[in-house]
Amino acid sequence: MATEKKVVLVTGGNTGLGYEIVKALYASSQPYALIIGTRTLSNGEAAVAKLKSEVATSNSEISVVQIDVSSDASIEAAVASISSTHGRIDSLINNAGAAFDFEIQDGKRSIRDGFNTSWDTNVSGTHVLTTHAVPLLLKSSDPRLLFLTSGTASIWETLPENWGNMVALPRINASPPAGWPKPPSVNPITSYRSTKAGLNMLMREWARILKEDGVKVWSISPGYLATGLGAVPKDLQRKMGAQEPHLGGEFVRDVVEGKHDDRVGLAIRAQQTQPW
Known part of the structure; x- marks a missing residue:
């Protein structure tokens, strides 16, 4: 049954940034x-319990849907369930993502497997979900489509x-010394940032199409947030400026x-537009 409340789907909403997005919306007036x-309903249900313990009162309702991008x-079943329960989606927040660069660097994944799995999660799966969700978005009076990118994706x-005065840019973009093999990186991001650059083009395509x-x-x-993405310890991320x-x-x-409606179609940071 359709609801009068704005319907918001947050993929990967049980942990990390996804959880913080849900929490911020749940705490909103x-x-x-x-x-x-x-991906796992029990993890989503645990996130709901945690959320309700951290936010005492809310004007919102919250539910969980199993979705593996x-x-x-899984995508088709999730969209069908949302269609049956809510009738539309007002905001689709494509947050689900993954980083496998540490596993590649440590030899736990091959380069091909790490890149392909990262692309499938961060770009292909997001595109498939968005495609299936568009009919529900078009039933909204104020449809919004968000893709979570990365500051590292700026070419x-x-x-x-x-680089200007941005402290992080030399750290992630400076060239290592000559020779091969290169020394291990404290924060390898090659596959991750490549997929997020691709995601930005996907966003531009959807902006054009819709x-x-x-x-x-x-x-x-x-x-850069201390979410533990890519198996990097949160404390280490904080030391690196997260x-x-x-x-x-x-x-x-x-x-x-609606506070950033003047920047539709762009990759945006809180205080500035992110260059391509």
Whole structure:
């Protein structure tokens, strides 16, 4: 049965940045029908229990749907369930993602497997889900489509002359010493940033495809956050300058609530537009 509350689906919503997005929306004064998309229902249910313990009161309702973006059958079943229960999606937040660069560097995955799995999760699966969800988005009076990208995906910022005063850019973009093999990186990101650059083009394609349908589309670059992504310990991420994850959740909430409608179709950071 359709609800009057804005229906928001957050993939990968049970942990990391996804959880912080759900939490920020759940704590908002605006009422939502929030849907946590999770590969394992028990993890989603645990996230709901944690959320309700951390946010005492809310105007929103929350539910869980099983969705694995690497499985077409899982995607189709999840969209059918949301269609039956809610009748539409007002905001689709494509947050589910993965990073396998440490596993590649440590020899736990081959380069091909790491790249292909990362691309399948971060780009292909996101595209399949979006394709299936579009009919529900078009039933909304204010449809919003968000893709969670990365600050590391900016090609323009890989050039030394564009680093400016941003401390992180030399760390991730400076060249290692000559010779082979190269020394291990403290934070390898080659496959991850490559897929996120691809995701930005996917966002531009969806912005083009859905422009005349009135769907607002963005890539959201939430900043470097201590979420433990890619098996990097959160404390190590903080030492490397990562901010607290709730800041990213609050930024995404602001996009959902219309505070960045002047930057539709772009990759956006909280304080600036991210260069391509």
